[in-house]
Amino acid sequence: MSWPQTVVTSGFFTIGTSSIGGPDIIKSGGAAVAFFDKYQYWDYSPRLINVSVSQKIGQYPYGTIMAQLSAQLDNGDYLFTPGFDATIGAYTELPGRPVKFSLGFEGETLQQFVGFTDKPTHDRNDLTISLTAFDAFAYIATYKSVTNTVLTGQRADQIIATALAEMGFSASQYSLDLSLMNPIGALAPYGLRWGDIFHQLCEAEQALMFVDENGIIQFWNRQHFINNQTTVWNLDYTNMENLQTEVTPIFNDVLVVANPRAVGPKQKVWEQSTPVVLSPGLTTVPVDFTDANGSLPVTTLDTPIGSFSSTTSTYTANAAADGSGTDRTGSVTVSSVTLNGTSAVVVFNNATSSSVYLTTLLLFGTSAPVTAHISVEYKDAASISLYGVNPGNNGDVLEIDNNYIQDQGTATSLAFGIVNEFKDARGRYLAYPLANPAIQIGDYLQVTNSDSGVVKNMWVTGRTISLGVGDLSQVLELEERALISYFKIGTSSIGGTAQLAP
Structure with a gap:
């Protein structure tokens, strides 16, 4: 764990360059330096009482999923007691601590989880500390975008790459399948949570998005499972402790x-409905763009001018709220215009010493109607x-x-x-194998029910691995899938095996 969230200032260990015992640290189990590798970690394995890691696909074979770790550590010497230790005592009651968990298996160390902790629980009677942690999707899910441009004509994977860059992830920290659906006409992310956008993109694409055990963000398009039919493990009663049979839900x-939406020609996108008081100096006027279908993405906005026009943004100002007083348009200028996708901020400067009224404001720009x-x-x-x-x-x-x-x-x-x-109930198993930490979400397994002799090819859709004192156990959720490859323009061949969706 990294209680103080110490960021590594040295490099990552490189064979032939770094020295044993030097400051360079070994990165995660994957080939690339991951988001969590920037922290300095301390090993608390000898204090571990029990730990469990769980990651499961939801009811449908698409969407976003988050892995969870639960762990209990011995605190008999009060190391984790808040304020006790000079190095970590100020942090042991705080959430958001980076944590990694790995298991040794067949001569190598396999990482099972990386993420951030929730607020820990201290038990004075048992002298333990209990931790719950979630992977990087806990960070992604709540991150509100500050991208103020409208993303137009981009594929889902391109949008995701833009979002991850905004959140601080480099290209080596994610792996994105090519989106198979048409580019999205217009998406205005400003002020929205990227996690919500990702979930909707995955639903539209029938894609799956998650963070793997090495901290690498994965985006799998709807053909990913179908293209992965290489058996990585055979399960039968010789290497399973139990096998429970279920069926998938039926949707028919x-x-x-x-x-x-898609970007159209320039037109009027907003009109002021009531006068606005402009005090001497600067006044900010917020604008929300909407249409009959909700928030309206606006890609460009003309700066308002103080004269009549039927083709661009304009404004008028007057000494009276109803426009019956002295015209003050010449005393008011536009200081700035900031466009934020489905909203904007227009700042006016009133050069007089008295308040005036902004009686009209019409904004023209290019928008993305339905x-x-x-x-x-x-x-x-x-x-x-x-x-x-x-x-x-x-x-x-x-x-x-x-x-x-x-x-x-x-x-x-x-x-x-x-x-x-x-439409039909397909096979679903809960398998309790002799634990194999190498098994991952999406792995293709062959499972033999030794009682009936039935052999099924199934994908791993959920995994839970638990470690206690002298006990390592694993539960795998396995499902059959319809092995249908759908026709893709530019890829599939006429007369081939790919099917056209009706």
Whole structure:
């Protein structure tokens, strides 16, 4: 752990350059220097009482997921007691402490988790400290964007790369699949949480985004699982302690709704509704751009001028609120205009010694209005006849409302993909193997039920590994998937095996 969050000022250990015992430190288990490698860590392994790491995909095979670590450490000598130790005592009751957890396996050390702690719990009776930590998505999920430009015509992976750069991640700290859906017409991230945007992008793409055990951020497009069919481990009763059989939820009726946007020609984007008092000196006028469909992204904004025009931004000022007094437009100038995607700030300077009224303000610019109202419902009649409507959603139609879906074809593909994947109950196992810390989310396993002789090829969709005193255990969540490769323009061949979504 790094209780004081000490940032490493030396380099990372390089064979042939760094010296044993020198200041350079060894980076995470991955090949690249990760976000968390910038901290200096102290080893508290001898104090470990128990630890558990869990990471699971949600109900649907897309979205964002976060890994969690829970650990209990011995505090018999009061090292972790707040204020006790001169080096770390000021930090042992604070949240946000960087932590790593690794396990030795077959002669090598395999990292299982990197993240930040929540506020620790100290137990005076047991002389222990309990820690809960979450991976980098805890940081990503709450990070509000300060990018004030509208992102136009970018793929989901390009948007994610822009976001991660804003949050301080370098290109070596993430791995992003190429997005398979059409570029997004307009996205205004200013003031929004990147975690919410990522979740919606993944829903529209049917993608998965998470932080792996080495702290590398992963974005997997909807074909990632299908393209990964190399068996990495065989499970049967010789290397499992238990196998529990379940089934996946059934969804056979899906409705996809979207209102995509795209940049259009310059037009009026905002008009003042009530007079604004301009005191002597500078006055800030905030502006929120909206239309009938919600917040309106604006990509460019003309600076207002104090004269009449039907094609650009204008304003008028008067001594009276109703405009019946002396015209004061010539005494008022625009000091600055700041555009923040779906909002703006216009600063006016009143050069007189008395307050005047801003009686009109019309703003012209280029905006991104809604280009289509998309509504696609796809259902499987055979599944509905057999199981009823969506038993996995309490009998209700599963509705996905996502404005990052750009066209009818993508909406249809999304609805079809979910129904095709979940219209029938597929195999789902909870496997309790003899622990193998090398197993990762997305690994492809062959599982043999030795009682029935049934062999299934399954993907790892969840993993929990726990270590106590002399005891290492693991639980794997495994699922079957529909092995269908969907047609991609520019990649698939006519007459090939890839299928067209209806």
